[in-house]
Amino acid sequence: MRTKSVIALLLCVAIFVVAANDTPFAQRKLSRKTTLADSITNADSTRLDTIAAHLADSLEANQPDTTKMDSMQLAIYRHNKAIDDSIHLDSLNRQRANGINSPVQYTANDSLVYDATSKTARLYGQSTVKYENMDLAAEKIHMSIDSSLVHATGAKDPTDTTGHTLTGNPIFTMGSDKYESDTMAFNFKTKKGLISKVYTQQEEGFLQSELSKRNANGDIYLQHGRYTTCDAKHPDFYIALSRAKVRPGKDVVFGPAYLVVADVPLPLAIPYGFFPFTKSYSSGFIMPTYGDESARGFYLRDGGYYFAINDKWDLKLLGEIYTKGSWGVSAASNYNKRYRYSGSFYFSYQDTKNGDKGMPDYTKQTSFKVQWSHRQDSKANPYSSLSASVNFATSSYERNNLNSLYNPQTLTQSTRTSSVSWSTTFSSIGLSLSSTANLSQNMRDSTISMTLPDLNISLSRFYPFKRKHIVGDERWYEKISMSYTGQISNSINTKEDKLMHSNLVKDWRNGWNHNIPISGNFTLFNYINVSPSFNFHDRMYTHKVMQSWDAANQRVQNDTIYGFNNVYDYNFSIGLSTKLYGFFVPNRKIFGDKFQTIRHVITPT
Template sequence: MFHKHKILIILFITLLGGLVIRAQEVRVANDSSAPARQDTVSVPKDTVKLTPDSLQIKTDTLMAKDTVRKKKNSLDAVVTYQAKDSILMTAGNWAYLFGEGNVKYRQIELQSEVIEMNMDSSLVFAKFGLDSIGEEFGYPLFKDGEQQYESKTMRYNFGTKKGYITDVITQQGEGFVTAGRTKKMANNDMFMMGGKYTTCDDHDHPHFYLQLSKAKVRPKKNIVTGPAYLVIEDVPLPLAIPFGFFPFSESYSSGIIMPTFGDEMDRGFFLRDGGYYFALSDYVDLALTGEIYTKGSWGLSARSAYRKRYKYSGNFNASLLTTILGDKVVPKEYSKSKDFKITWTHSQDAKANPYRSFSASVNFATSSYDRNQLTNIYNQNSTSNTKGSSVSLSQRFPNSPFSLSATMNVNQRSRDASISVTLPDVSVTMSRIYPFKRKHAVGSEKWFEKISMSYSGYLRNSIDTKESKLMKSSLVKDWRNGMQHNIPVSATFTFLKYINISPSFNYTERWYTSKVMQAWNETSNRLMPSDTIYGFNRVYNYNASLSASTTMYGFYKPLPFLGNKVEMIRHRFEPSISLSAAPDFGDPRYGFYESYTYMDEDGEMYTNTYSPYANQIFGPAPQGKQGSLSFSINNNVEMKIRSDEDSTGFKKISLIDKLSLAMSYNMAADSFKWSDMSVGLRLKFSKSYTLNLNAMFDTYTYDEKGRKVNVPRWEAGKGFGRLRSTGTNFSYTLNNDTFSKLFGGGKTDETNKDGSQQGTGEEGELADGMNPETDAQPAEGGRLREKKKELGEFDADGYQANKVPWSLAFSYGMNLGYGDFNPNTLEYKYKLTHNLSFNGNIQPTKNWRFNFNATYDFDTKKIAYMNCSVTRDLHCWQMSGSFIPIGPYKSYTFTIAVSSSLLKDLKYNQSSSYREGQQWY
């Protein structure tokens, strides 16, 4: 009975010839008893359900008694397949999928334009399709978990998980691997013949690649190749390797850092930046590199980066360099120097600790390091005269007004190899408190409750010396140290509702461990140190002041015939006056000053005073009795005008943001009671540009030798004051949008997040008619092989925008002050000093970029320094060059290298040294 049914089924299928099912999904079950999932598309009632073994029909009772053994199915999960165009089933248990076919089995997925499936053997074959003009499309895309491969043809067995692939493309790390013939194993390893490895994404014709005779690819692990040679622009080069190993890893791993080869005129051929990389943990790494030159120079470097999320992050670099120039045979030309450099940056996450913070910014190097280090002579580090380093720690105490901070500061001046170190610099501060304020106040506030006080204390230890003498200095004799305490007490009261009265008292005390006694030296005819006395020394001073201030407003309404554009002009006037008093701490009863007697050139005897604490870190107490009357005036002028955009609205314009004047009169002084007059002006031209001008005016006259005379200028008929010094500095940047903003004009295109500009048309379509929702994304399965289409940038009208981005920034500083004295006019001549620095960049095309920065020396009237750089994006290559065209560091460097960091050693480098341009006499 069983055999009769089987014969009838075969005849039925043969007569029918084939069953075509369009636009539907069919599921293949591994078990004949598994129910078929209901189709999302309605099908005729006579639709046949398929299994891998046979077509299933209703069986009779004799089938259960059949002793014939069924064939065991090798698949243990459901295989689903679908096609956009059609699915064709044949009598030989073959299924043909046309039009974006898709087959899924567990985590394995195969997409292709044409797919052939065998229902009995679990075999599947995929290939591309041809359009009406013979162009290939719809290449097979195979996915197995996170791995995916693209090819032209693929034969795969779902049971054994093995396959045969032609013209495969797969991405491994930053590169791509292609091969003519590939055999895929069950463990996902691939054996390739005629393969290519490249980082260029133009897979059909890469700009460069390594031709691999044969290779084994272990996805996400490594590639092992046989003999390989380099090919650039389809031209084989005589650069070959007997074997290759390309490791891939998604986590940190230790490994060798390949060195860079080059040559330099003074130090010879070199290997540099080679060493070993240590992946110590997930939080910290370490790279040890070195450099060696054929003429004896060498160097070692260690760099490390560390990071702990929500805690801290930082970088640490340390370098040691020994530079040998010349030959020992010629002692005058031979030199040997040892240099080192340490850089360290550390930042703490704000969420790590709300009360404690630690930060570091260290940039310490010997004065000749930047001149000898090859990588630094092409930037401004080689011409920088100063370097600064600081490490700070701060601690706030909860529910307490006290806070503590400690800092280490190091400043270097490479011009004379001097160094200033402050270690430690500790400060303790107490925020303002109201000691007499009641905790449970009843009634109005008492006058004494307004009294407030605060405290600040400083402990400092510093030294100014040469780099070579720093480690040999004595902490007691050479370092300056001391401690200062400052306690201000103040209060504010209101008088007659509009006047603020503020009395204050300030006490300052200094602690020193030594004092330097001095005496007049008749041989050198000057005051010189004679003895240093060690011990605890206490120096203090105090002063009191009383100030009064108020604010007045003035309004001006323009006359009607001037128009109604200006609504109102407002003038804010803030006068203040203060009285301060302090005793003379140079009086002998305080003991803070000593007297000495000397004879001048004419034989006359003079007595003068000095302070033994003059060179201490916080200085001495002020000398001279004080009873000063000071006043200051601040002005602000604003104009309220009607807005052009809104007829009912107004906007404010600042005419004079601030105009200030300050001066004082010391009633307790014997002479020179008037101080210089200070004037400040601030003008706001726009939100981004503000002009600040500050000036000091001299109020006294001078004698024939240029010494100040106790005769005010207004008593000598020379006016109220003469400009002593003034200065300002400003910077401005010009770019593409500068002139459009100044002169008005057209619309600006909307800027995308990546900085590009894209015009849009109606209904969300791009300017070239493409719909971003349907056309922007390429069809899945052809991502790697499809040609890249660069749309470019378009304006709002749909035309391609050929913009040339550029910018030019400059910074100018000017200072005017006293210079040489003119005995004829009894006035000092003016001396003008100014400086100018500028930088800019331009991008004439998408791939070209030019940058430069320079400084101009007004004394020599020429450009003191200029550094230029040019870069060119060559798709998968990067070409860059930098040069210093003028100055003592005239030199250049040129590099062309692969953009990928994986093949960073595949490059060509050519450079010159600034020493080659120097002329020796």
């Protein structure tokens, strides 16, 4: 009991000495990041270290000598010491439960006022407070260390004479959630807060409210809120929410709400609503729309299923059906691989029946539409590239599609063009390939002009007889070089309904063009340069025209013969050249010393 009395007395003396020698307020300029422990000045730390040393010496001096105790006294002493340690540990745990668990880091651009008596701190001028994963920035911040409370507000704008504009409004960030407000109160321990005039973004929408409350789970309860997709502080349109509950990153559930456009409330109200927020794809059914169409009857359309396959591509399957027998299916997909390629694909097929079967006005048509867009990143592959822009539809498709009936631009479109381009290079052998496919479609008379494909082949100059490992002088035949260029073309001009029934040999215009130049460069008698060259040009066709004289009708008769046909020509040339140099010394009497020697060069070829 004497030991406890001495400890209590020394603690009272230490507290009295600290209170007598320290001022209740300490104000200083901040220019670095610090914690609340750094608010104690160096003099305070020195005094505390001295007092702690005196306490340790006093405690050690008043400790009983356990070596002079018998077994009974030693057991009683250890039992009492264990009880004292347990009481002291419980006291520390209670103090820790009422306080905070981690250091609080803060900065203030202007100044800090710390009250040691009430354990509060006031920060002024672009202040920030960081605790665990929470970050608060405001012009003014007031912290209460014992209750773990923090209050943040903005400051009046000196340039505003009315005094209604605030600068440095609180911005609170916790994990991926971010809130902007005029006034904020937050409890570090319970993670609950009260926010005035909050502004936050959830996915593609923005939420505002006059008063908000945040619970420990991160849910926000709004009163007199606004939801809009306009990013302005004062939106042009929004849904006014009387009250709502926001689960960040998940959804918003709200009570009575109405639409406001240009600050004018509209008579469009709903008793309750729900907005989902999701950052991941999810599969699900797509509900169809219903209606009535005079020629095809009642319908269910645009219903199906959405497949969220992964983050790189998805798939949407839709269908439509009519009571008079018409039906259709469509598939749409988007794909994207970062830094490689991206694109979309769409295909639709329709079986349309207009009128009643057996009646004179009954018609049946099948139509389809294909759209493909593909883009490749320029840095994905420096040796190969692929791009596509395909928009093909049968002429009857737009007339039978309900979406096109209400789109005048689609109905008045006269031509459609599609193209696909591909190129690659084999740098090791100097070979380059490039191919294009083009389609031009006239929607008025269903005429189609198609080139599929137009392939170009190029092989850079190479020396076929050159040795890989040269030993000695270069041989004359090693100077022979050659290259190759070729083109394959396949095109057709026809009607839309005849395209799929066309014959590749008889209806398409196709051929293969080859060009092979061979050249060399030699030296004859050490003075004459010899440059022979040989060019071979070859053309391959799938048909030819034989012309003959019709003596009976006195005219030329043309007969088309189908099959493999080859036409070629070649030419050979040789060039010789050399250089002759001469020197002429001019007459001194005529030219004097101005010209020493005149050199002339003759280059005969």
